[in-house]
Amino acid sequence: MLKVPQHQVAGHEAGIGKLGPLVDESGRFYKPLQGDERGANEVAFYSSLSTNSGIPEHIQRFFPTFYGTQLVEASDGSGLLPHLVLEDLALGHVNPSIMDIKIGSRTWAPEASEKYIQKCLKKDRESSSLSLGFRISGLQIYRSKELGFWKPGKKAAQKLSTEEVKLVLRRFVSSNTLNDLDLRPDCAFASTVYGGSTGILSQLLELKAWFEDQTIFHLYSCSILVIFEKELALKGKNPGAHIKLIDFAHVYEGQGVIDHNFLGGLCSLIKFISDILTAPSDCRIDISAKADQKNLTADNGVVADHKSHTASE
C-alpha cells in the first residue's frame, strides 16, 4: 500500500490532484518520472551509479540505493505512471530533523536551453543560491512530542539572507527550538551532529575531496539532504547524523572538468558549519535576526505545526 511520505521537506508534494512521491512500508520511495528529458536523465544517472568505477565506495554511500523503475498508481489519480524506485531515506527514523540544501550558485548547465537558463537564473538571483552558493530548499526541525516539527514554508526557506541561514543552521542542532521565537539557538547538538569523526562536517569534507578530483559528473540543482534524530541526541545516543545526495534530473557529463559550481557551494556550506563548531555560542542575533522570524513564518502566514508522528503510525 503506497502512501504519501511524512517527512518530505522540499519538492512536489503528493495530494489530491497533485503528482508527488510515494512510499511503501518496505522502505521504498517512489518518485514520479518527469515526462521530459529530466526523467530520462535521472534514470540514466541512477542506472550508471552502481557500475561507475569512478565513484569510490565511500562516496557511493552518499547516494540513495536505486531499485530501478516501476509503473505505479500515481498520487494524483491519473493512473499508472513510471516511477523511480529508491531507498526511502526516512525509513527507520521516528522524528527526523531534515534539511534539503540545493548546492551551487548556479542551478543550470551551460548546455541548457536559453528559456531554462533564464528561468533558473531568476530563481538563483531571488534565492540565496547566488550569494551563498546554496539555498535551503526546505527543512523540518523536530521540537517535541507536543509541538511536533518546526517547518517553515519552502519559499521563505529559499530566500533566507546570510544571517538567517546562519541562524537556521544553528537552530537545526539546538535544543531550545520549542518556541519559534527563541532568538539564541543553544547549538546543544552541534558537536554530536555536525562534529566528530563521523559527523556531518566530516561527511561533507569527504564529499569535497571527491569533488576536487572527479570530472565525471556535473550536478546541477542537486541537493544534499542532512538528517538526524534529535530524540536520540537528547538521550545521549548517536543521533545517526548523515548526508545523502538527491535529485539528479540535471546531471551532465563532466568532460574532464571538475564541478566547480557544486564544489564552490559545498565549500561555502562547509565554512558555515565549521564556524558553528568553532564558536557554537557566537550567534550574532540582532534586529535583522528578529526580522528572520517574520520571514520564516511569513510563507503561509503561519509556521507549520505538524503533530509528532512515528514511522509506525
Add this chain to the structure above:
Amino acid sequence: MLKVPQHQVAGHEAGIGKLGPLVDESGRFYKPLQGDERGANEVAFYSSLSTNSGIPEHIQRFFPTFYGTQLVEASDGSGLLPHLVLEDLALGHVNPSIMDIKIGSRTWAPEASEKYIQKCLKKDRESSSLSLGFRISGLQIYRSKELGFWKPGKKAAQKLSTEEVKLVLRRFVSSNTLNDLDLRPDCAFASTVYGGSTGILSQLLELKAWFEDQTIFHLYSCSILVIFEKELALKGKNPGAHIKLIDFAHVYEGQGVIDHNFLGGLCSLIKFISDILTAPSDCRIDISAKADQKNLTADNGVVADHKSHTASE
C-alpha cells in the same frame, strides 16, 4: 620617462589614441584609473590591502605592491590623468612567459547593475569561464631569441575549449614550442615550474586554503598572473615561477560568506595543473587539438611573433 609595457598579455593596451598602462625604469607600473566607480573600487581595495589584518603575510605576497595614485601623462595623449602606481610585475624579467587567467565562472557580482550582469554573462557564456570556471585572458610563451614569443590573440585565448586549455597549460611549460604546430608539448619544465614545494601548484594551493576560509572579499573578474623565465629553466636554474593576483575593479565585501565563485574556478585550475604533474606525457592530442591550432592563430589571422627583447632595451 614612461613607456608602454613590453610584456602585457591582457587588458587595454596603450598606443596612439589608446589609453593603457605605462611603466617607468624604476619598476613601477602605472594603470589609468577607470573614471567610474571601478577606479574608485580598485584604489579602495589596494589602499586597504596592506593594513587589512585579515590577509596573512604569506597571502599578501600574492598581491602587487601598491604605491598610491599619481597624476601622469596618459598614454593616449589626453593629458594628465590619475593612475594607480603598482609594482611592475615584469621587472627583472628578461623574456617572461606569462598567462593571465581570469578566475571564476561568473565575472559579475550579484549586486551589480542589470545591464552589467547581462553584458558579463554573455561574455562568460561565450568564453570558457562558464564551463571551466576560468578563462585565459591572454598569454605569451617565450620560444627562442630568434622566434621571440608565441602570443595568441586575446579573443582566441578566451574562447579556448577544455581540450585547448589543457594543451595551452602544457605548452606553457614545454620546451618544444619553437614551431606553432608542435602538437605534443613535452612538458619539459612542468616539474620545475608547476611542481615542487615553491612551484605554481603549491602557490595555488596556499591561495585555495585562504579562499576556503576568508569571507572579507569577493573578487569578481580578478586574474591570476602566472610568470616564469624559460631561459633560466633551460639552463637548469630556478625559473622564478610565481603567481600574482591582479585587477580589483570589481571587488565586493564578502559579508561573512566565502568567495565560492573564485574558489570553484581556482579548484578547477588546480585540477588541470595537478593532472599535468601527475601525467606530464599524457597529452591527448586528436583532431580537436589540431583544430586548436586554427583557433589559436585565427584571432588576427596570424600568430603574434614579437622578436625577443630584454628589459634593458
